Amino acid sequence: MSIISKPAMAVLLVFFAQTATAESADLLLSHSGIGPADGRVALTAAALSRLIDIGPISPTAGVPMFTASPDGKKIAFQIRQGDPESNSYNLQMVVVDLTSTQKPLIVDEGGEIILLKTGGLNGTASNTGVPATISPQWDSSGSSIYFLKRSNGRSQIWRASSNRRESEQITSLPDDVDDFLLTDDRQTLIYTSVHQDLAHTQQLAGEAKIGYRYDARFVPLYSNVPESFAPSKRRFYALSLKSGNSVPLDSSTSELFEARTKSALLATTRSGWKAWATASDGRVGGSNTLSAVDERGQIRRCTHPTCTGIEALWWTADGKRVRYVTREGWANSATAIYEWSPGRQSPNRIYSTNDLLLDCQPSGSGVLCAREQSIHPRHIVYLDLEHDTPSTVFDPNPSFQQFALGQVERLRWRNSFGLEVFGDLVYPVGYQRGRRYPLVVVQYVSRGFLRGGVGDEVPIQVFANRGFAVLSIQRPDFRIPDDAAKTRITRERWRLRGFRDRRSVLSAIEVAVRMLVNRGIVSRQQVGITGLSDGSSTVQFAALNSNYFKAGSVSGCCWDPFQDAFFGPSISDTYHQIGWPALVDYRSAFWRRISLIGNAHRVKFPILMQQADAEFRGAVASYTALRQAGKSPELYVYPGEYHIKWQPAHRLAVYVRNLTWFDYWLRNIGNPVSDSSDN
Structure with a gap:
């Protein structure tokens, strides 16, 4: 990113002093349901579901959620708002002028949400349900931005003016454009498109006429045919912005996109000096360390403990010092910005906060970041690192603070394994000291805005408005021994042995619940637990190995002795390497600790299962066993x-069902299967 000039910075600080916000009332995204401005009102599930978002939950490395113009005076980004009634999203591309008090400018609107795809089997990609990062890219003059937009079922590259509401589609491929970048001279767009392998498609069509052979291509959990992860091919193109002509490129172009990802932790000064963060060892998931080339051309490495776990880095404007973002403190619960002069041993901390900072990018003497606070949804701020003062650049939800919100207390403790753990206690709205409240546990990330836990399924502040206390927990993680961290397989095998990791997470939750009961805040007989994915595994484990909970809710469930049958041969083989028993060993003692099927009569509490249709088959057997055992499950x-x-x-439906479920099982209110809403 270009550094903002000093004259521009003077105007910028005046702009911040006037408390610039999104002025969202003038944006086209509707705040209907967000609440009146004449006083604090109860937060409902409907209102929470209509929050306006910037970017995905976690940014993609090398793909920033907001970008700056070449002169650093403007930033552009996409905002989105879900509309449960139409079951669609309102999308807008916004440009904010950092040097004036003008309201944010909407330069494009409309379209369909683009979902992130991750690498699946055989090198293919599969949908996750997570919104993709729509990262605008600027032309050399700063007068136009380019971005991906999906319309009429196809994703293509669009161009919009940065000065007025004007946009147009500039590619028209028959397949989706899934990624693009501008060349360094900003004169050419390099873009990619993924399409199905024609030969493979024809082969499947022929095989369909005589019946598919069941083999490693099948994943019955997701599909009835062997094309769940069908191979595909990537094509590359170059579009001249001057002539408008597009030509195909060879596959070696893929190196440009790979370099972009690697450059996420690489910074270069105007004179060419570089600083970078690289893996410090061969450990999978290991930390990274900081290195730089100093003015003499020598490589300097920072060996100080704070020079690890780096999430972003950049040079100061004078090109003499490196600034970087890392995590520190109890269980790495704080975000810090440090400054290091290559050749010196110890860096200096220049900023530290419990807030979540994402996608930080240099701007003048400070930095622009997307920030989340426990009761404040994501917004963009400027951090003046010389004066340690944050200023709001853009807040898409200024009226959110009109709601009645439960106070938040950051908690720190150790589990039975001695690991540091942190979490956040959200008090019921109107909390009265000396009164005990029902508690809902939400997993398994507690950084930033406390919205709904991983997957956003448990409306935390809505529960607080309904008289619940909520414990949002950050799952603890072991430092895995070097000999067990060489590959993902060895890493997961170490965690699974003796259910070491699952016992650690459950212990972290139980210790916190016991602490809150002892403090007189929580009723021991009114504790529920929720979780998606890894969190679902903890709920399943707790149902057989804990006496703390009266009800549970999961998504992405379940582990069971017959899972090989719906995982398919390829995925099953991977799980066997990790240590999960094969189907022929379905009577293994291993399953006594976690299988709901084999231990349905021992399950301690009723479980609500809310499954995607792409995964529900994995829960059917467990649900059936629980129902036959009279454990009152719902699917x-x-x-x-x-x-x-x-x-x-x-x-919204998931929100409401969770509210209804715990109202009934923890407070004896209503019906556990009621579909009534609190809209």
Whole structure:
């Protein structure tokens, strides 16, 4: 990113002093349901589901959620708002002028949400349900931005003016454009498109006429045919912005996109000096360390403990010092910015906060970041690192603070393994000291805005408005021994042995619950637990190995002795390497600790299962066993969903069902299967 000039910075600081916000009332995204401005009102599930978002939950490395113009005076980004009634998203591309008091400018609107795809089997990609990062890229003059937009079922590259509401589509491929970048001279767009392998498609069509052979291509959990992870090919093109002509490129172009990802932790000064963060060892998931080339051309490495776990880095404007973002403190619960002069041993901390800072980018003497606070949804701030003062650049939800919100207390403790753990206690709205409240546990990330836990399925502040205390927990993680961290397989095998990791997470939750009971805040007989994915595994484990909970809710469930049958041969083989028993060993003692099927009569509490249609088969056997054992389970299947539910109507339905479920089982209110809403 270009550094903002000093004259521009003077105007910028005046702009911040006037408390610039999104002025969202003038944006086209509706705040209906967000609440009146004449006093604090109860937060409802409907209102929470309509929050305006900037970027995905976690930014993609090398793909920033907001970008600056070449002169650093403007930033551009996409905002989105789910609309449960139409089950669609309102999308807008916004440009903010950092040097004036003008309101944010909407330069494009409309389109369909683009979902992130991750690498699946055989080098293919599969949907996750997580929104993709739509990262605008600027032309050399700063007068136009380029971005991906999906319309009429196809994703293509669009161009918009940065000065007025004017946009146009500039590519028209028959397949989706899934990624693009501008060359260094900003004169050419390099873009990619993924399409199905024609030969493979024809082969499948022929095989369909005589019946498919069941083999490693099948993943019955997701599909009835062997094309769940069908191979595909990537094509590359170059579009001249001057002539408008587009030509195909060879596959070696892929190196440009790989370099972009690697450059996420690489910074270069105007004179060419470089600083970078690289893996410090061969450990999978290991930390990274900081290195730089000093003015003499020598490589300097920072060996100080704070020079690890780096999430972003950049040079100061004078090109003499490196600044970087890392995590520190109890269980790495704080975010810090340090400054290091290559050749010196110890860096200096220049900023530290419990807030979540994402996608930090240099701007003058400070930095622009997307920030989340426990009761404040994501917004963009400027951090003046010389004066240690943050100023709001853009807040898409200024009226959110009109709601009645439960106070938040950061908690720190150790589990039975001695690991540091942190979490956040959200008090019921109107909390009265000396009164005990029902508690809902939400997993398994507690950084930033406390919205709904991983997957956003448990509306934390809505529960607080309904008289619940909520414990949002950050799962603890072991430092895995070097000999067990060489590959993902060895890493997961170490964690699974003796259910070491699952016992650690459950212990962290139980210790915190016991602490809150002892403090007189929580009723021991009114504790519920929730979780998606890894969190679902903890709920399943707790159902057989804990006496702390009276009800549970999961998504992405379940582990069971017959899972090989719906995982398919390829995925099953991977799990066997980790240590999960094969189907022929379904009577293994291993399953006594976690299988709901084999131990249905021992399950301690009723479980609500809210499954994507792409995953519900994995829960059917467990649900059936629990129902036959009289354990009052409920199973809901959401069509067109993935591991993370992305449809606004479904998100609201999931919110409401969780509220209804715990109202009934923890407070004896209503009906556990009622579909009534609190809209």
